[in-house]
Amino acid sequence: MSLPPASIRVVARLGPRARLARYLSGQSLAAAAMTLAVLLAITLMLFLAELLNDVADGEVLGSALLTLLLLRLPEAVVMSAPLALVVGLLMSFGGLAEGREFDALRAAGTPVFGVLAGMLLPVALWSGGVLLLAGWVQPWAMQQSAELASRMADDLLVSSIQPGQFRTVAGGRITVHAAQHDAATGRMRELFVRFSNGDAIEVVTARAGRIEREPETGRRLLVLEQGRHIGHPAYALQPYRVVDFAVNRIELPLPAAADARSGLQLLALHELIALEDPNVMLEWQRRLLPSLACVLLALIALPASVSGARGSRWSSTVPALAGYLLYSNGATLLIGQVQAGALDMAWLWMMHGLVVAVVMVVLLRWCRRW
Numbered sequence: 001m002s003l004p005p006a007s008i009r010v011v012a013r014l015g016p017r018a019r020l021a022r023y024l025s026g027q028s029l030a031a032a033a034m035t036l037a038v039l040l041a042i043t044l045m046l047f048l049a050e051l052l053n054d055v056a057d058g059e060v061l062g063s064a065l066l067t068l069l070l071l072r073l074p075e076a077v078v079m080s081a082p083l084a085l086v087v088g089l090l091m092s093f094g095g096l097a098e099g100r101e102f103d104a105l106r107a108a109g110t111p112v113f114g115v116l117a118g119m120l121l122p123v124a125l126w127s128g129g130v131l132l133l134a135g136w137v138q139p140w141a142m143q144q145s146a147e148l149a150s151r152m153a154d155d156l157l158v159s160s161i162q163p164g165q166f167r168t169v170a171g172g173r174i175t176v177h178a179a180q181h182d183a184a185t186g187r188m189r190e191l192f193v194r195f196s197n198g199d200a201i202e203v204v205t206a207r208a209g210r211i212e213r214e215p216e217t218g219r220r221l222l223v224l225e226q227g228r229h230i231g232h233p234a235y236a237l238q239p240y241r242v243v244d245f246a247v248n249r250i251e252l253p254l255p256a257a258a259d260a261r262s263g264l265q266l267l268a269l270h271e272l273i274a275l276e277d278p279n280v281m282l283e284w285q286r287r288l289l290p291s292l293a294c295v296l297l298a299l300i301a302l303p304a305s306v307s308g309a310r311g312s313r314w315s316s317t318v319p320a321l322a323g324y325l326l327y328s329n330g331a332t333l334l335i336g337q338v339q340a341g342a343l344d345m346a347w348l349w350m351m352h353g354l355v356v357a358v359v360m361v362v363l364l365r366w367c368r369r370w
Helices: 006-056 062-071 073-098 101-107 112-160 256-260 280-299 301-307 317-339 345-369
Strands: 166-169 174-182 187-197 200-213 220-232 241-252
Touching (some): 006 062, 006 112, 062 112, 073 101, 073 301, 101 112, 112 280, 187 220, 280 301, 280 345, 301 345, 317 345
Antiparallel strands (some): 187 200, 200 220, 220 241
C-alpha cells in the first residue's frame, strides 16, 4: 500500500497541535477581551468624572464631552490592555489547570512548545494591537483633543466676558472688564485689562478690542485699539511706564490641556525616527512599554497558572497585578527621572534586563518540569 504524500502526512501530524493552539488561543483571547471590557468601563468612568469636573470649572464645553471621552479611548485601551491580557491568561489557563486538562496533555505526550504555541498567538496579536494604538492611534487622538481644546478655549474665553463685569481669563492671570461685548462678532468696547508681567503689574485701557488667533503660530491674542498702557513697577523706587498706543496685542496663554499634550507625544512612531532630539529614545521607551509589558508578563502567566492549580484560578491574579503595577509604574518613573536628568539611561535598561531575566528563569524552570 502506497503512503500518502509527504505534505498530507505533515498536515496530519500537525493537525492536533494546530487544533490545540486554536483552542488555547480562543480561551485566552475570550477571557482577555472580557477583562479588557471591565477595565475599560472603569477607566472611562474615571475619565468621565475628570471631564465632568472640567465642565463644572468652565474649562470644557458640555457639548464636547462625548467627543473628548471618545478621543481618550485609545489611551484607556493602552493603559488597560497589558493587565487585561495577563488576567485573561491567568483565568483561562487557571481554569484549564483546575480541570486537569494540562495533566491530560502531559500524559498524552504533548510537548511543552505545543502548549506555548497556544499562548504565543494571542500574545502576539494583543501586543501588536497595543503597539498600533500607542504608536499611531493615540498620538492622532491627542492631536485632535488638543485642537478641540484650543477651539473650546476660544469659545469659552469669548463667552466668559460679560458686559459690565470683571472676568478673569487665562487661568486667572488676566482680568478683563468690557463695557460692551458683542459675543457674535467678539468685538468689545471700553476695555480695562490687568495682568502680571513677571513681578510687575500691567494695566491697559482701550476703546475697542477683540480676540483673534495667529494662523501661523496658533497663538491667541487680545488685540486692543486706541488706548493707554501703564506699567506698574515691581519696586516703589522704579518709575511708572505710560505708553499711548494705536494697537496693542497681549498674548493669551493656551489652555493647560493643549500645553501638556504637545511635542513628541503628538508624533506618530515612524515620525520619531528622523528626529535628533535626545528625548526621542525616551519617547520610544514610553510607546513600547505597554507592548513589552504584554509580552513579558504573559510569558509567566502559564507557569503561574499551572503551578497554582492546587489553589484557585484567582490565586495568582493578585501577584500578577502587583507585578504589572511594579514594572509599568517603575519603568514610567525611571523614564521621568531620566528625562529630568536625575538618572542615566542605563538604569532603565537595567530594569528591563532584570525583568527579562526573571521571566526567562521562571519560564525555563517550568519547561523543565513539564
